Amino acid sequence: MTEHTVRSFSQDLEELSGDLARMGGLAEDMLSDAIQAIASRDLVLAETVVSRDPQIDNLQVEVEKKILRLLALRQPLARDLRHVISALKIATELERIGDLGKSIAKRVKLVDNVGADSALKGVARMGRLVTAQLKRVLDAYTALETDAANKVWARDEEVDEHYQSLFREVVTYMIEDPRTISACAHLLFVAKNLERIGDHCTNIAEEIHFLVTGEQLPTERPKVDALNSN
Numbered sequence: 577m578t579e580h581t582v583r584s585f586s587q588d589l590e591e592l593s594g595d596l597a598r599m600g601g602l603a604e605d606m607l608s609d610a611i612q613a614i615a616s617r618d619l620v621l622a623e624t625v626v627s628r629d630p631q632i633d634n635l636q637v638e639v640e641k642k643i644l645r646l647l648a649l650r651q652p653l654a655r656d657l658r659h660v661i662s663a664l665k666i667a668t669e670l671e672r673i674g675d676l677g678k679s680i681a682k683r684v685k686l687v688d689n690v691g692a693d694s695a696l697k698g699v700a701r702m703g704r705l706v707t708a709q710l711k712r713v714l715d716a717y718t719a720l721e722t723d724a725a726n727k728v729w730a731r732d733e734e735v736d737e738h739y740q741s742l743f744r745e746v747v748t749y750m751i752e753d754p755r756t757i758s759a760c761a762h763l764l765f766v767a768k769n770l771e772r773i774g775d776h777c778t779n780i781a782e783e784i785h786f787l788v789t790g791e792q793l794p795t796e797r798p799k800v801d802a803l804n805s806n
Contacts, residue, residue, distance in 0.1 A: 585650050592642055592663050593718075599635045599670045600714040602628060606677035607710060607773065611703030613684045614766060615696060625681035632674035639667040655790070662787040666717065669776045669783075673710065676769040676776075686762040695746050699766055702738040706770045709735065709777045717784050725784035728777055729793060735774035742767045 606625050613622040643664050646652065652660055687696070709728055716724035743764065750760045785793050 585646075585652070585656070588642070588646055588650070589656070589659055592639065592646070592660070595635060595639050595642070596663055596666060596670070597714075597718060599632055599639070599667060599674075600710075600717070602632050602635070603670045603673045603677065604707065604710055604714065606632070606674055606681075607703070608707050610677045610680040611700060611707060613681055614687065614703070615700040617684060617687070619685055622681040622684035626678050629674055629678040632671055636667050636671040639663065655787075658787050658790065662783045665783050666780050669780050673773050673776050676773050680766050680769050683762045683766055687759050687766070695742065695749060695760070695763055698738075698742045698745060699763060699770070702735070702742055702767060702770050705738060706735060706774050706777070709774055713777045713780045713784070717780065720784065720788050722785050722788045725781040726793070729781035729785070732774055732778040735771060739767055739771040 606628055609621055610625045612618065613625060643660055646660050650656075709731065713725060713728045716722075716728065746760045746763050746767070750757045782793050785791070
């Protein structure tokens with residue numbers, strides 16, 4: 577490619593990364609606010625989360641259009657191709673995180689009378705963990721840091737452990753007081769959505785690793801306590 581073409585292609589990639597950064601920021605805000613809405617049973621905040629979902633959907637559409645244009649006009653190869661394809665996959669992951677955040681927010685009014693304060697606090701703790709995972713993986717993408725991405729990938733087991741613990745706790749409430757079954761069932765859906773968001777974060781981490789190295793991560797994760805950072 578000519579110098580002008582190379583420079584133009586680099587600008588296209590930077591623009592694409594900027595769009596993904598906006599998607600990521602919006603997904604992060606939606607998730608954080610959804611968790612806050614659940615913890616404080618704030619219906620107004622929950623409604624603002626739901627209202628932001630079309631924004632992330634529209635950004636995904638724009639990203640897909642730009643990627644199709646890049647593939648058609650630039651015909652990228654090697655790492656440039658990985659960059660474009662990874663962007664497409666990460667945009668999909670972020671859109672799904674936005675959907676799950678919206679789903680959590682829509683359940684705020686359904687858990688308003690759950691009465692299980694300990695379970696609600698457990699949901700909030702799990703939400704903070706998953707939100708931190710999302711922030712770390714987005715920062716890793718911005719900096720293209722495989723070490724940071726790999727740590728997010730490895731810590732997915734911690735999210736799963738929180739989900740399993742919370743699941744057992746909520747089921748206990750349902751058994752002890754059948755009047756809580758309906759509200760607690762929605763709490764379980766919230767916890768499952770958080771677990772799924774954790775999975776999407778690890779998917780993004782895998783894409784970062786592949787983008788930078790051209791190699792796939794192994795199929796098994798190391799134990800959480802083997803990590804050397806928070």
